Amino acid sequence: xxxxxxxxxxxxxxxxxxxxxxxxxxxxxxxxxxxxxxxxxxxxxxxxxxxxxxxxxxxxxxxxxxxxxxxxxxxxxxxxxxxxxxxxxxxxxxxxxxxxxxxxxxxxxxxxxxxxxxxxxxxxxxxxxxxxxxxxxxxxxxxxxxxxxxxxxxxxxxxxxxxxxxxxxxxxxxxxxxxxxxxxxxxxxxxxxxxxxxxxxxxxxxxxxxxxxxxxxxxxxxxxxxxxxxxxxxxxxxxxxxxxxxxxxxxxxxxxxxxxxxxxxxxxxxxxxxxxxxxxxxxxxxxxxxxxxxxxxxxxxxxxxxxxxxxxxxxxxxxxxxxxxxxxxxxxxxxxxxxxxxxxxxxxxxxxxxxxxxxxxxxxxxxxxxxxxxxxxxxxxxxxxxxxxxxxxxxxxxxxxxxxxxxxxxxxxxxxxxxxxxxxxxxxxxxxxxxxxxxxxxxxxxxxxxxxxxxxxxxxxxxxxxxxxxxxxxxxxxxxxxxxxxxxxxxxxxxxxxxxxxxxxxxxxxxxxxxxxxxxxxxxxxxxxxxxxxxxxxxxxxxxxxxxxxxxxxxxxxx
Numbered sequence: 160x161x162x163x164x165x166x167x168x169x170x171x172x173x174x175x176x177x178x179x180x181x182x183x184x185x186x187x188x189x190x191x192x193x194x195x196x197x198x199x200x201x202x203x204x205x206x207x208x209x210x211x212x213x214x215x216x217x218x219x220x221x222x223x224x225x226x227x228x229x230x231x232x233x234x235x236x237x238x239x240x241x242x243x244x245x246x247x248x249x250x251x252x253x254x255x256x257x258x259x260x261x262x263x264x265x266x267x268x269x270x271x272x273x274x275x276x277x278x279x280x281x282x283x284x285x286x287x288x289x290x291x292x293x294x295x296x297x298x299x300x301x302x303x304x305x306x307x308x309x310x311x312x313x314x315x316x317x318x319x320x321x322x323x324x325x326x327x328x329x330x331x332x333x334x335x336x337x338x339x340x341x342x343x344x345x346x347x348x349x350x351x352x353x354x355x356x357x358x359x360x361x362x363x364x365x366x367x368x369x370x371x372x373x374x375x376x377x378x379x380x381x382x383x384x385x386x387x388x389x390x391x392x393x394x395x396x397x398x399x400x401x402x403x404x405x406x407x408x409x410x411x412x413x414x415x416x417x418x419x420x421x422x423x424x425x426x427x428x429x430x431x432x433x434x435x436x437x438x439x440x441x442x443x444x445x446x447x448x449x450x451x452x453x454x455x456x457x458x459x460x461x462x463x464x465x466x467x468x469x470x471x472x473x474x475x476x477x478x479x480x481x482x483x484x485x486x487x488x489x490x491x492x493x494x495x496x497x498x499x500x501x502x503x504x505x506x507x508x509x510x511x512x513x514x515x516x517x518x519x520x521x522x523x524x525x526x527x528x529x530x531x532x533x534x535x536x537x538x539x540x541x542x543x544x545x546x547x548x549x550x551x552x553x554x555x556x557x558x559x560x561x562x563x564x565x566x567x568x569x570x571x572x573x574x575x576x577x578x579x580x581x582x583x584x585x586x587x588x589x590x591x592x593x594x595x596x597x598x599x600x601x602x603x604x605x606x607x608x609x610x611x612x613x614x615x616x617x618x619x620x621x622x623x624x625x626x627x628x629x630x631x632x633x634x635x636x637x638x639x640x641x642x643x644x645x646x647x648x649x650x651x652x653x654x655x656x657x658x659x660x661x662x663x664x665x666x667x668x669x670x671x672x673x674x675x676x677x678x679x680x681x682x683x684x685x686x687x688x689x690x691x692x693x694x695x696x697x698x699x700x701x702x703x704x705x706x707x708x709x710x711x712x713x714x715x716x717x718x
Contacts, residue, residue, distance in 0.1 A: 228259040237261065337388075343381040345422045345470055347713040349405060350374035356409040357703035361658045361668070365703055370407040377403035379422040379469075381433070391441075397434035397453065401427055405709070412566070413657055414699025416639070417671070418709055419476040419561045421469030425488075434458070448494040451514060455489035456549070459496070459508045460533045463543035463584045464594055466621050466631060470715045473619075474677050474691045477562045478635040482615055483580040483598040486551045487529030488512050488559035506533045512559065520554040520573075527559070528552050541586040549578040556604075563639030563671065564700070567602055567611045568647065569656035574611075576602040592621040600640070604647060609664070611645040611652070614638070629681035636674050641700050642667050654700075667700035677711075689713040 225231055225242045232238065241259075254260065305312070351372050355365035384396040401424040408414050424433075436450025436458075448459055457480070466472040467479050476485075489510030498504045512527035520526055533547040551558060552575055556568030568574055580598035587593055595618045603610040617637030625632040643666045645652040650662040658668070677691030695707040 227257060229257040231259050231261065235261075335386075338384055338386040341383040341385070342718045343379070343383070343470055344716045345379040345713060347377045347420060347422065347474075347711055348374065349377065349420070349709055349711040351707055351709040354409075354698075354705035354707050356414065356699070356705065357701055358409055358411040358413050359657050360660055361413065361701055361703070363703050365705065367410050369409055369705075369707065371405060375403055375405075377401075377405065377420060377423060379424065383434075392437065392439040394437050395434050395450075395453065396432065398430060399424065399433035400430045403427075409699070409704070411657075413701055414704060416562055416565060417695055417698035417707060418673075418693055420474060420711070421472070421476050421479050422713070423476065423561075425559075425561070444498040446496040448496075449492075451491040453490070454492040454494055454508065454510045455487070456484045456508055456510075456529070456531050456533075456547075459494035460484060460506045460531070460547070461496075461504065461535050461545075463535065463545045463582045464619075464621075465543070465584060465586070465592065466623070466633065470717065471631070471679060471687055471689075473633055473635055473675060474689065474711050474713060475635075475673070475675055475693055477637065477639050477673060478617065478619070478633075478675050481547075481580045481582055481596040481598050481617070482560045482562040482565075482640050483549055483578045483600065484531075484547065485560040485562065486549050486558045486576070486578060487527055487553075488561075489529050490514055491523065502537045502539075504535045506535070507531070527554060543582075543584040545582045547580050547582075549576070549580075551576040551578070560640070563615060564613055564642045564653065564667070565640065567613070567642065567645070567653060568604065569651050569653050569662045572604045572607075572647075572651055574602045575605055576600055590622060590624055592623070594619050594621070598640070604651065607648050607651075609646040609648060611647055612643050613640045614643055615640040625678070627681075631679040631681075632677070634676050636672070639671055639673060641670060669697040669700045669702035669704075671698055671700050672696040685717050687715045689715070 225238065228241075231241060235241075351369065353372050354369040356367045356369060357363060357365050358367045378401065380400045382398045384394075384398075386394040386396070388394065401422075404423055404427065405418055405420055406415075408417050432452050434450070434453030436448055436453050439447045441447055448454060462480055464472075464480060469476075469479065473479060487510065489508070490512055491514030492508060492510030494506065494508035494510070496504060496506050508529070508531045510529050511523045512529075513521040514523045514526075516522060516526065529549060529551045531547065531549045533545055536544045536546075538544070552573070553559075554573045555566075555571045556574040557566040557571075558576070559565065567576075578598060578600040580596060582594070582596035584592060584594040595616070597616045598614065600613045601610055602612075615638055617635060619633065619635040619637075622632035624630060642654055645654060645666060646664040649664075650656075652662045652664055654667045655665050656662040658665075672695070674694045674696075675691065677689055679687050679689040681687050689712070691711045691713070693709045693711065695709075698704050698707050
């Protein structure tokens with residue numbers, strides 16, 4: 160009988176040691192495997208307070224009774240051992256949700272760390288109590304374990320010491336306790352085929368060479384500062400410098416927007432503040448953005464195309480999003496994001512392109528202003544649908560969308576525009592996504608008769624993790640904004656102005672089609688290389704323009 164009791168005692172003790180190791184291994188593993196991820200910088204930081212959330216990793220908490228552990232039953236084989244550990248050693252901890260997770264596998268290093276914790280706890284008991292809580296057999300067994308795992312214990316201690324030193328070093332050298340610094344560098348090399356074009360007046364004769372066929376370099380550098388004021392508010396400041404472009408194209412305005420890359424910027428060769436705005440999560444479901452720079456639909460509206468990014472997504476500006484969402488090139492203003500249901504949100508914006516200029520036909524309310532609304536629906540995890548409406552006033556008749564037909568009056572007359580569009584993205588499988596967008600605009604000169612209409616569309620396929628995890632392939636085919644009808648007063652209609660110079664009513668004589676294919680190699684977490692090709696049929700919506708083919712190699716580095 161005595162032998163049986165002794166055997167049972169040793170069995171319970173070994174079970175107890177294993178359980179101690181299991182419960183401490185969760186914490187130990189965090190200490191050993193802790194990483195300090197570097198956020199991937201795209202063209203700008205996350206600009207929607209409601210669009211993302213951070214899950215905190217809560218530590219396990221001490222339990223005083225086995226009954227506190229929801230996933231431990233009295234019929235479990237280790238129940239008595241757990242109960243003994245709680246009562247004798249006080250070494251059991253559970254997760255905040257009340258679970259123990261006793262079936263989780265552990266490594267030898269985790270087991271060694273658990274043994275070390277057990278030894279420390281027993282030493283505390285020995286020095287603080289005179290009761291017979293720790294038997295000689297227990298001590299002998301633990302001593303054997305300590306000797307067997309001496310190497311692993313030393314490694315664990317070394318790793319923890321190294322981690323503590325690294326943490327202290329990072330804390331001492333951090334840029335700011337309240338401001339995060341991120342950086343982005345994009346460098347692209349591109350060249351295009353030799354082409355001839357039919358320019359003003361468009362008369363069916365290919366009389367001009369494309370002047371932009373030389374291979375050139377285009378670069379964009381951005382530093383982003385995100386300053387946290389409270390857990391629910393922060394200030395975004397972006398500094399931007401760009402050099403180079405894909406121009407000149409044909410020597411007139413007929414095809415001036417035949418291609419504009421996603422990382423081009425209208426202001427070249429000078430350092431500018433591209434974003435200066437304040438974000439505030441007013442309630443759990445309502446966020447505010449207000450500022451003097453970077454308050455535009457690109458930043459304020461959630462994009463249904465899940466790979467949208469000038470740094471790591473499609474190459475051209477046209478393939479980023481529906482051009483309707485680029486109208487106005489907003490700078491200063493205010494925007495809201497309201498998550499009114501679990502799978503539905505509404506974004507709204509009012510923005511001006513010249514908020515800092517008090518001159519005539521400029522300023523916050525009298526210049527190039529844009530008002531926009533977007534309804535974003537996610538019926539399920541694989542489907543995104545967005546519907547949007549945009550109202551724009553352009554004193555010079557130009558939207559500044561940099562894609563297709565964006566100047567719609569021939570003599571720079573003021574233009575009032577109403578635009579509607581929709582985008583759909585369907586994640587067919589983890590590695591295939593199908594999407595499309597379409598848009599329609601109707602514009603008129605205030606106080607004059609007639610209007611001008613445009614349409615645009617795009618269909619696309621994205622292939623996440625194509626051939627290797629982290630890589631991305633994409634195929635995009637679409638028509639940039641095209642004037643399909645214009646019956647403004649005589650002399651003001653763009654298509655005929657480019658044809659005969661008289662500016663009579665009518666639409667564009669041809670249809671531009673853009674075909675884009677790219678493949679992103681994700682070399683590291685922070686470096687990617689993206690070769691691609693863009694083929695443009697009838698650039699400038701002109702039937703007699705030669706097709707244009709552009710080869711591009713984009714490299715991206717972020718930190």
